[in-house]
Amino acid sequence: MEFEMDMDIITAKANIFKALGHPSRLAIVEKLAQGECCVCDLVDLVNADYSTVSKHLAILKDVGVVDFTRDGKKMMYRLKVPCILRFMDCIENLVIRENEVELSLNGCSAEMGCK
Numbered sequence: 001m002e003f004e005m006d007m008d009i010i011t012a013k014a015n016i017f018k019a020l021g022h023p024s025r026l027a028i029v030e031k032l033a034q035g036e037c038c039v040c041d042l043v044d045l046v047n048a049d050y051s052t053v054s055k056h057l058a059i060l061k062d063v064g065v066v067d068f069t070r071d072g073k074k075m076m077y078r079l080k081v082p083c084i085l086r087f088m089d090c091i092e093n094l095v096i097r098e099n100e101v102e103l104s105l106n107g108c109s110a111e112m113g114c115k
Helices: 002-020 023-032 039-046 050-062 084-105
Strands: 066-071 074-079
Touching: 002 023, 002 050, 023 039, 023 050, 023 066, 023 074, 023 084, 039 050, 039 074, 050 066
Parallel strands: none
Antiparallel strands: 066 074
């Protein structure tokens, strides 16, 4: 029985990773880390229409990453789990490190103007 419970948790974690696995949703999460936003604030950020941004937000809400409150006719979205930003920082550091390793393997460095 314990294994089944662990698999439920693993499945829930995988669903969060899936929700975060889209560049637009990652951009939305990083923007919400700066404070509440309405859909209208996020449309230009991800270069998508209101409907698409709303769908992205619904996916993030379904897995518990974001939440919202109603402000008149506007839905104001906020990051529900700020601790996720620590994970995002970890991933960003990994990307930077991997990029530096790849550049050094190619005989290129930041000092040489390689990016």
